[in-house]
Amino acid sequence: MIRLLLADDQALVRGALSALLGLEPDLEVVAEVGSGDAVVAAALEHRPDVALLDVEMPGTDGITATAELRRAAPDVRVLIVTTFGRPGYLRRALQAGASGFVVKDTPAAQLADAVRRVHAGLRVVDPALATDSLVAGESPLTARETDVLRAARDGSSVAVIATRLFLSEGTVRNHLSAAIGKTGATNRAEAVITAEGNGWL
Amino acid sequence: MIRLLLADDQALVRGALSALLGLEPDLEVVAEVGSGDAVVAAALEHRPDVALLDVEMPGTDGITATAELRRAAPDVRVLIVTTFGRPGYLRRALQAGASGFVVKDTPAAQLADAVRRVHAGLRVVDPALATDSLVAGESPLTARETDVLRAARDGSSVAVIATRLFLSEGTVRNHLSAAIGKTGATNRAEAVITAEGNGWL
DNA sequence: ACTGCGCCATGACATCTGTCATGACCAACG
DNA sequence: CGTTGGTCATGACAGATGTCATGGCGCAGT
Known part of the structure; x- marks a missing residue:
């Protein structure tokens, strides 16, 4: 059983993702939170194997939440699930210690696989987005x-x-x-x- | 059995909503589309009772899709499910013939009820949003x-x-x-x- | 010690913006 | 028929914006 934590500010999406992943026999959603601030506490309490984090959230965003989570609970792997496939997001997420990065318009059937891969210790990154990230490069702004x-x-x-x-x-x-x-x-x-x-x- | 059509540009959200609503014994998702342009055709083919439409979509947006759908298939009721609770959206959606308007951060448990109410011929509108819409009024812009x-x-x-x-x-x-x-x-x-x-x- | 770079600041300049007054045309309305 | 209001246009003006040169300060790296 892979234990999951969901973080997304939109309750409906959160619940829907929970339903979707709950259909898989080997996945189990053990915690849901609606803001980045609550991620670490929920992770420490419910001990998930994988955390699915949105980037755009009130308070702490998903990327800094990733960094905090890696520090507080290094054994929890992070899969970013976000609306916007912005190059900088991907780069910063990976630097913060995320194991995967999935955009919300990937087919629903692939999400469970992504979770399993991340849980197995692999990296999951949309290849198209990865090349974008290389092209765009790091922020030139000071x-x-x-x-x-x-x-x-x-x-x-x-x-x-x-x-x-x-x-x-x-x-x-x-x-x-x-x-x-x-x-x-x-x-x-x-x-x-x-x-x-x-x-x- | 209430037959449903889902329209949302984000495949993951679409699939997740489908999973969520599929858990209800009296609901059945009969069609899913990823753009506003495909709504009418899918509705004519699959004859849903209720259509859940997002507002922000590539091509035809959910509001004009509502208007088109009302004309092409007047017996299909429309429930708008959107990220942004903008006053003007609500107003225009209702004028276009929508029966309900739900924001994506309402609890997941309420969605099925909203669908049932809409199917029963009732209107479903977030009360807070309704007052906002009254306050903001119609667009003053020519x-x-x-x-x-x-x-x-x-x-x-x-x-x-x-x-x-x-x-x-x-x-x-x-x-x-x-x-x-x-x-x-x-x-x-x-x-x-x-x-x-x-x-x- | 020297150099490069980011940061902060000033002053000057050309251009872009926002505002206002004014006028023409046309459609809708009483 | 006159009025009202939206649309388009012009010209003029003040203020905001973007650019550039210049200089000081502090902090790296060679």
């Missing part, structure tokens, strides 16, 4: 550029970003300009979009 | 303002939007200015965000 671009996501003006990050307006404009250049954008909004698409934010 | 704002979503400059919509730059700026005013934003990016959040785009 820490500060990332901060500033992240602060610009909600459409804030330079002045607002500056006060929020305790910077001068000129500095914010410089960082933004650098980010725009590095992302190949012509524009703050474009830069945000491509950086998000690559999982750099 | 058709053209919506077009321009939609074209601005990807961070395009005024010049690009103008050529794409065959307008002069001044006109684009006027429409954008009007949209910014109506959305209470100070900014093009902010206007896009609030309009999207309300389901106006």
Whole structure:
């Protein structure tokens, strides 16, 4: 019996995945949580063999939850199950210690297999996504550029970003300009979009 | 036996929902499709009693699929199952003829009940979302303002939007200015965000 | 010790944006 | 028929944005 932990913020999806995996004779869902913060505690309590984590979650996201879980319970293997196949997500997930990475539009029949492979100690990665990740490479943005671009996501003006990050307006404009250049954008909004698409934010 | 049709672009979610609903003795999934375009054809072929449609789908979205389905097969009731509880989505879905509207973070146990209620001819609507919809009201944007704002979503400059919509730059700026005013934003990016959040785009 | 690089800042410049006034055309409505 | 409102356009203006040159500071690596 492979014991599973499910983490997804959407209760309906969580329950549905539970039903899907529960149909397999050798799989057993022993815990379900709705946020990344609850992952470690639930894992310590229910001792799953494999944890299926979503990336987009309120509070702690799936990737940092992966890192925390690896530290707190190294014997639990992590399979990331996410909506967005962003190159940066894959890279960061593997660096955080995930054993597998599955996108939510893979056929349902393959999920159980992915779980079994991960449990057996293998790596499971969508090959198309893996090449994307190689092409896109690591984030070219420096820490500060990332901060500033992240602060610009909600459409804030330079002045607002500056006060929020305790910077001068000129500095914010410089960082933004650098980010725009590095992302190949012509524009703050474009830069945000491509950086998000690559999982750099 | 209530016959069901599932439409969701994410295969994993689709399969998982199928597994979840298949556990109920009185429910039976007779068709699954991955895009809005395929909904009507599948409905005509498999004659479901209730169709569960996602809103965000490639090609035809769930709301227009609802309208098409109501016309092609009026006896099929529609239950919208979506990630985003945007007020405008609810309003437009009901106007298109949907019988129910469920957000994906409702508990999994309630989905089967929602299906049964819809099948019985009742309306199913998240009460919190319903009040939100009343508060937010209908979109204040005119058709053209919506077009321009939609074209601005990807961070395009005024010049690009103008050529794409065959307008002069001044006109684009006027429409954008009007949209910014109506959305209470100070900014093009902010206007896009609030309009999207309300389901106006 | 020197160099490179990230970070912060300033100032200047060209361009882009958002706003406003104004006017024309057309459709809908009373 | 006059009014209202949406659409398109122009021109002008202030303010925001993006770029660039320049300089100081601190922290690596050679």
